[in-house]
Amino acid sequence: GAGVSQSPRYKVAKRGQDVALRCDPISGHVSLFWYQQALGQGPEFLTYFQNEAQLDKSGLPSDRFFAERPEGSVSTLKIQRTQQEDSAVYLCASSSGLPGAGYGYTFGSGTRLTVV
Amino acid sequence: AQRVTQPEKLLSVFKGAPVELKCNYSYSGSPELFWYVQYSRQRLQLLLRHISRESIKGFTADLNKGETSFHLKKPFAQEEDSAMYYCALTITGFQKLVFGTGTRLLVSP
Known part of the structure; x- marks a missing residue:
């Protein structure tokens, strides 16, 4: 597609429920990133994929968070047993290169997760 | 650890006035710096890269490596510049961006 597509746009989950957030990156972009943005804060890094390999998951806040990109394109971020503190906008971004080499990200519109 | 500080949550100016959005970072090496912008009801997008x-x-x-700053400037603000601006940093060879907390720019007519 023309841009990074995320679904659903909004998700309301009851505390303890599992959720799955989907990201469809720009075709051909090898780098895919997930960020979490809490209200009033900047995006915070969760994890990074290069093709299907998850090269950095240092930002995942707990073992309830799991991300995959099995075929090197679409990625899913799964949160198990959601807690209220998981409420945030989850942003996916893709890039044809690395920020360290000066490449910018293309962001999706995000999924706003509200845990009640 | 790398850190990005944007000291102003809100910057309000009149149309035609100069604008400076402040960004300071903490990193002793040579960082790559970016500015991202989010207009109302739009996604976060890259504005510019220092490189x-x-x-x-x-x-x-x-x-400015001496002051560890990467301030965003515009000589004459326009109403369409109203948006949320984020400064971000990475290190050469690394993947993730570290973002500041953002500054909301409001340009009034």
């Missing part, structure tokens, strides 16, 4: 020394929509930003 390309570009001017986008009249905005410029100069990396």
Whole structure:
């Protein structure tokens, strides 16, 4: 597609429920990133994929968070047993290169997760 | 650890006035710096990168390693510049961006 597509746009989950957030990156972009943005804060890094390999998951806040990109394109971020503190906008971004080499990200519109 | 500080949550100016959005970072090496912008009801998008020394929509930003700053400037603000602006940093060879908390720019007529 023309841009990074995320679904659903909004998700309301009851505390303890599992959720799955989907990201469809720009075709051909090898780098895919997930960020979490809490209200009033900047995006915070969760994890990074290069093709299907998850090269950095240092930002995942707990073992309830799991991300995959099995075929090197679409990625899913799964949160198990959601807690209220998981409420945030989850942003996916893709890039044809690395920020360290000066490449910018293309962001999706995000999924706003509200845990009640 | 790398850190990005944007000291102003809100910057309010009149149309035609100069604008400077402040960004300071903490990193002792040579960082890569970016400015991202989010207009109302739109997604976060790249505005400019220090590595390309570009001017986008009249905005410029100069990396000052002595002051560890990367302030975003525009000589004459326009109403359509109203948006949320985020400064971000990475290290050469690394993947993730570290973002500041953002500054909301409001340009009034």
